[in-house]
Amino acid sequence: xxxxxxxVAQGVALGAIYSLVAxxxxxxxxxxxxxxxxxxxxxxxxxxxxxxxxxxxGLPFAAGIAVTLVITGAVxxxxxxxxxxxxxxxxxFAPVMITIGLSIVLDSIISITTKGNTYLLPTPVPVHGVxxxxxxxxxxxxxxIAIVVAAVFFVLIASFFRWSGTGRDMRAAAENPHLASYAxxxxxxxxxxxxxxxxxxxxxxxxxxxxxxxxSPDIGSVALRAFPAALLGGLDSVMGAALGGVxxxxxxxxxxxxxxSDTRDVFPYVVLLVALMVRPYGLLGSRxxxxx
Amino acid sequence: MNxxxxxxxxxxxxxxxxxxxxxxxxxxxSDDSSNSPSTSGTSSSSSAASGKPYVIAEISxxxxxxxxxxxxxxxxxxxxxxxxxxxxxxxxxxxxTKASDAKGDVQTTLASFTQYSGQSxxxxxTGLGLDTQMDPLLPKLASTGIAAISSPSSTTSGLPxxxxxxxxxxxxxxxxxxxxxxxxxxxxxxxxxxVAFDSPATRSVASNLTKAVAGTGVSVVGKEFLPPTxxxxxxxxxxxVHAGATWIAIGAATDPQFxxxxxxxxxxxxxxxxxxxxxxxxxxxxxxASTDKYKALRSFHSPSETNLPGVAKMVSEVxxxxxxxxxxxxxxxxxxxxxxxxxxxxxxxxxxxxxxALETTSFSDPYGLAASxxxxxxxxxxxxxxxxxxGWDGSKPVQEGSIDxxxxxxxxxx
Numbered sequence: 001x002x003x004x005x006x007x008v009a010q011g012v013a014l015g016a017i018y019s020l021v022a023x024x025x026x027x028x029x030x031x032x033x034x035x036x037x038x039x040x041x042x043x044x045x046x047x048x049x050x051x052x053x054x055x056x057x058g059l060p061f062a063a064g065i066a067v068t069l070v071i072t073g074a075v076x077x078x079x080x081x082x083x084x085x086x087x088x089x090x091x092x093f094a095p096v097m098i099t100i101g102l103s104i105v106l107d108s109i110i111s112i113t114t115k116g117n118t119y120l121l122p123t124p125v126p127v128h129g130v131x132x133x134x135x136x137x138x139x140x141x142x143x144x145i146a147i148v149v150a151a152v153f154f155v156l157i158a159s160f161f162r163w164s165g166t167g168r169d170m171r172a173a174a175e176n177p178h179l180a181s182y183a184x185x186x187x188x189x190x191x192x193x194x195x196x197x198x199x200x201x202x203x204x205x206x207x208x209x210x211x212x213x214x215x216s217p218d219i220g221s222v223a224l225r226a227f228p229a230a231l232l233g234g235l236d237s238v239m240g241a242a243l244g245g246v247x248x249x250x251x252x253x254x255x256x257x258x259x260x261s262d263t264r265d266v267f268p269y270v271v272l273l274v275a276l277m278v279r280p281y282g283l284l285g286s287r288x289x290x291x292x
Numbered sequence: 293m294n295x296x297x298x299x300x301x302x303x304x305x306x307x308x309x310x311x312x313x314x315x316x317x318x319x320x321x322s323d324d325s326s327n328s329p330s331t332s333g334t335s336s337s338s339s340a341a342s343g344k345p346y347v348i349a350e351i352s353x354x355x356x357x358x359x360x361x362x363x364x365x366x367x368x369x370x371x372x373x374x375x376x377x378x379x380x381x382x383x384x385x386x387x388x389t390k391a392s393d394a395k396g397d398v399q400t401t402l403a404s405f406t407q408y409s410g411q412s413x414x415x416x417x418t419g420l421g422l423d424t425q426m427d428p429l430l431p432k433l434a435s436t437g438i439a440a441i442s443s444p445s446s447t448t449s450g451l452p453x454x455x456x457x458x459x460x461x462x463x464x465x466x467x468x469x470x471x472x473x474x475x476x477x478x479x480x481x482x483x484x485x486x487v488a489f490d491s492p493a494t495r496s497v498a499s500n501l502t503k504a505v506a507g508t509g510v511s512v513v514g515k516e517f518l519p520p521t522x523x524x525x526x527x528x529x530x531x532x533v534h535a536g537a538t539w540i541a542i543g544a545a546t547d548p549q550f551x552x553x554x555x556x557x558x559x560x561x562x563x564x565x566x567x568x569x570x571x572x573x574x575x576x577x578x579x580x581a582s583t584d585k586y587k588a589l590r591s592f593h594s595p596s597e598t599n600l601p602g603v604a605k606m607v608s609e610v611x612x613x614x615x616x617x618x619x620x621x622x623x624x625x626x627x628x629x630x631x632x633x634x635x636x637x638x639x640x641x642x643x644x645x646x647x648x649a650l651e652t653t654s655f656s657d658p659y660g661l662a663a664s665x666x667x668x669x670x671x672x673x674x675x676x677x678x679x680x681x682x683g684w685d686g687s688k689p690v691q692e693g694s695i696d697x698x699x700x701x702x703x704x705x706x
């Protein structure tokens with residue numbers, strides 16, 4: 001029983017990062033109907049920006065992270081303005097293909113710029129962790145911080161959508177963009193905010209992931225594991241992303257513990273296939289999602 | 293209805309693309325033209341040697357999860373050729389290289405091999421760092437009459453002798469021997485928890501290690517294999533610690549996995565020792581571990597060991613770059629081997645002549661980079677026979693000894 005609880009705890013920690021990645025997919029999809037396949041590269045960019053800000057520029061950790069989020073958010077804005085906005089109204093495949101192409105371009109830029117070098121992100125917290133009560137399993141401080149950060153982020157983002165004017169406009173635009181537009185909502189602004197928010201979420205996930213491993217181009221592969229999380233939770237549901245991420249994390253860890261660590265790649269995609277067949281709109285997603 | 297169909301179409305499209313990208317990330321296949329071989333020669337420094345170049349073709353994973361292992365040997369080999377070319381080359385001819393990034397993909401490897409073996413100027417193939425890439429090529433080497441020299445690792449199916457296959461890499465069989473020998477001497481009751489990225493070779497090492505330590509008091513209490521794309525090792529390390537491991541043996545791991553393994557060993561308050569069998573002997577790995585309980589096998593000296601005259605000489609002859617990986621030294625030594633074999637082979641060297649020269653040439657290690665003599669024979673194609681063991685002295689890795697891991701008949705010993 002202790003092993004089960006410990007494994008679930010590790011799954012929640014892993015799922016917190018998946019949730020942060022998944023919510024980026026959801027925010028962009030919800031607003032613009034586009035799947036952003038370059039989301040993993042935003043994660044990598046965020047992690048490298050954090051390293052540069054803290055280690056090279058010499059900013060304090062918190063300031064470095066803040067600067068990183070601003071820069072990565074700005075990258076999201078630029079990507080939207082330069083690549084996605086001109087394609088609004090075109091066939092849905094066009095912007096999707098653009099994001100696939102963008103992922104390859106960003107991969108190459110990151111590879112050329114960093115020469116494949118990996119770095120340790122200097123963190124103010126020691127790696128040592130705490131025991132999970134009732135088990136012999138320990139979870140690292142970084143994992144605990146990732147859980148807390150994810151929880152705070154989701155509270156903030158949910159509050160933003162529920163109570164802020166821009167958040168309400170985004171929900172209105174997602175519900176019926178034409179009607180929202182007639183009511184004075186600036187769709188261009190809404191879409192820009194969505195891309196910036198998603199990029200910020202990716203950067204947070206990238207920093208969280210890099211803290212427990214390394215800053216390397218490989219950390220972007222987490223996005224490919226988080227996509228099933230977004231789908232499971234519901235592609236248009238922010239809280240679904242949180243739920244889906246945690247569930248995928250737990251399922252992956254349970255599979256790893258009880259079936260074999262070599263099988264952990266399999267489980268997120270088994271869930272994806274099952275979700276596609278049984279509930280394609282996800283656990284908390286709405287049945288009808290329309291592109292705007 | 294239309295809306296639902298559109299949504300489903302989007303989901304299916306996205307899922308398909310996601311799966312395709314995921315498989316791509318796993319090295320599941322790519323015909324990308326960017327993988328096609330390209331020439332990267334010794335243009336800037338080949339003025340001293342101006343004849344028709346000898347061409348060596350490299351096929352290896354220069355990017356992706358194992359790019360960190362495969363790139364330094366290639367860089368070291370190229371750097372040696374650059375240095376050599378600047379001093380006159382071999383038989384008045386420069387040595388140049390062509391490289392194809394296989395990205396861990398077998399099909400790309402085979403396509404690059406077909407292309408290179410069809411180019412008459414290519415005299416030998418190097419790289420081929422994964423056994424999954426080397427094994428399908430073994431039968432093709434004889435049929436095309438071209439020698440392949442693998443680094444930084446080898447395939448056991450090509451050793452100790454295959455006429456056209458030469459190893460200048462860490463032989464997994466040797467890794468097993470070295471690990472078993474080291475642990476039985478160091479801790480006769482060691483309980484090994486083995487962790488590595490998942491590959492036939494690492495599974496083979498784990499299986500053979502279990503057999504090798506049987507009856508010695510040392511035992512293997514757990515084995516964990518991580519998908520190559522996974523970056524988190526928390527569950528794997530937790531399982532090994534709970535299985536009672538007193539030694540965590542890292543078979544092979546990508547950089548993020550390696551970091552995660554070390555960090556999670558700390559998280560689990562692991563009080564035992566860690567032994568990096570393959571790929572964990574770089575200075576950066578030791579700095580990350582920062583404990584005298586971390587040991588690593590290192591087949592060649594690191595360029596950072598400039599207190600050693602040979603290493604200092606190598607570093608002084610490198611043009612521009614600041615190497616810091618011991619696999620770079622391996623590549624430099626391989627460059628020496630190739631150059632000397634070409635010298636023996638002569639100015640009109642053929643592929644078959646080069647193969648023969650690899651067997652008949654008496655090689656030396658003028659820079660003193662390896663733990664023992666290097667070279668091949670007509671019964672043994674493992675290019676080096678020993679490995680160093682390194683520990684941590686509080687500020688830097690230090691050599692603690694060496695093991696004749698590969699020094700068994702027919703490669704020597706008794």
